[in-house]
Amino acid sequence: MRRSRVIEAWTYEPLERFVRESGARLTLVMTPAGQVLAQFGFARAVDVMAAAALGAAVFASSSEIARLLGNLEFSTLHHRGHRFGIFLGGCAVPRGRLLALVIYGEDSSVGLVQLFFDELVRGLQEAAPEQERSRPVLAADFERELNDSLASLFGR
C-alpha cells in the first residue's frame, strides 16, 4: 500500500525511504514556489496548500537573510517544538531547486531527519529526470500546470 502521493513519479522511492527511516510524520517535497511534487501524511487539502506556501515563504525569507549576511545559502532550517519539530531543507536537482518540509514527532529527532535528508537529496538527485528544454513560461501555462498538479494531488 502506497502511503505517499506523488505527482512526479521519480520522487516516490527516495521519499518512501526517507519517511520510513526518519520516522517523519509529515513530509512535502516542493519547488521553491510552493508547487508540491510529493506528499506524505497530510490528510486534508488545506494543510498541504498552507504548509507548502508557508514552507516556501520561510525558506525564501531565510535565504534572503543569508544573502544579507554574505552567506551563499542556508541549506537547512530547524525549529524544535514541545511535541513536534519542523525541518526545512533545500537541494539542487537537474531540474532545479527543491524544498523538503518535514514535521517529526517525539519518536524521531532532528539528527535522524538530517541524516536521512542527506540520503533523500542523493536519491532525488539520482532519480530526477534531466531538465526540460526551457521555454517561455506564460502565466496561463503556469496556472494550468498548477491546477493540473493540484487536481492530480487530490485525486480529482
Place this chain on the structure above:
Amino acid sequence: MMIDELTSLVDEYLRSPRSLAFVDLAERLRTEGRLEAAVRVALTGLEHYPTLSAAYDVYARILLDIGDLDRAETIWRELLERDRRHVGALTGLGGLYARKGDYDSALDHLERALSVDPADPAVVQALMRVRRAAEDAEGDATSAQASEQTLFRGLDGAGRGMLLADRHGQMLGGRLETPAGDEVSEPAAAHVASVAREATRTADMLGLGPWLWLTIEAAAANLHLSAPDDQSLLLVVRDRSMPAGRLARLAERAAETARGWLGEQIL
C-alpha cells in the same frame, strides 16, 4: 427398519396432525438430518400444544442442530425454570455448553441430568463424551503450557527473566516479570522487536556488521537482547547483581536452548 419407523411416524402424524405424534416425528426428522421438515412439524405442533415441554425440548434440539445456540439455550433455560429436573433441558444444555467449549458448565448440567435419571442411556453417553472432550482440551492446554515452561528449564531465572519473541514483537515462550512480580512478557516482547530493528539499522549504517547482541544496564536490572535465529529474539533480564559478562554467558546458554526448542515446535 429405520425407514419403516419414519414412515410409520409420518403415517401416524398424517392421520392425526393435531395429535402428540408430532413430537416423535419432529425428533426423528431431526436425527435424520431433515431439519427444515423437523422445524415445520415442531412449530405446527406447538401451535396446538403451546405449553408442551417435550415439544419445546425437541424444538430446542433442532435449533441446536441448526446452529442457533442462543435460542436453544433460551428455550432450555425456560424449561428449567418451570422444572429444575427436566432431563431433556439439562442434557440439552450440557451438549450446548460442550459445543461452546465450556466443559465445566457442560459437565455440571449432565451430572445433574444423570442424578435425575441414572438409567437414561442418552445422558450417560453424553456425559462420557463430554468428559473425554474436556480431558482432551485440558491436555492440549497443559502440553502447550508445559512446553513453554520447559523452554528455559534449569537456567537461572527461567520462570521470570527469559523471554522469546518473534521479530514482529509477539511472544513465543518464556516469561518476564518485573522485580515487583508483575508479568510484562507481552509489552516487553513488543518493544524488543523495535529495539532489534533499531539495532539492525544502527549496526548496518555504522558499518558494525550484523549485530550479535545488545546489553542494557538499567536502573533496576540488566538486559541482554540477542537473536537465536533470524526469526526470533531472546531477552534475558537479571538484577544488577549479575555482572554483564556472566549475563552474556547465561544468555548464550538460553539462546542454545531456545534454538533447540524452536526446532521442536510443530508449526
Place this chain on the structure above:
Amino acid sequence: MIAPLAEALDRMTRVGGVWGALLVAADDGLVIAEAVMEGIKPAAIAALAASLARQSGIASEAAGAGTPRFLHLQGAAGTLAVMSAGDGLLLVAVGSDEMNVGLARLEMLRAIEAAE
C-alpha cells in the same frame, strides 16, 4: 557540564579499538562534541545512537528494568557503547569488534563523575 565531558572524549579515543568518541544531545541526536578518526561520520553516529538509546529506554521501562544507563551493541565487525551522562547528554564510543568496552565504560564513568 559540557566542557569536562567534551574533554573526556580525547581520553576515550585512547582506549583500544575506539574509532571515535562523541558527546551527543539525546533528544535531538545531534553532535555536541566529537573526536573521531578520518572517515567516521559523527552525525550518523549521533543520530543513530540517540535513537537506539531512546528505543532501548522504552523497552527497558516496559520490562520493569527502569531507565538505561549504559548500552553496548556488539556487531560482528564493530561495537557501539552509549552512556547516559545526564542533562539530556550521551557519551558515545564506536570502534572495532575488539574494542575494549570495559575500559571505554570506565572512561565514560570517570568523565561523568568529573563533570558533576
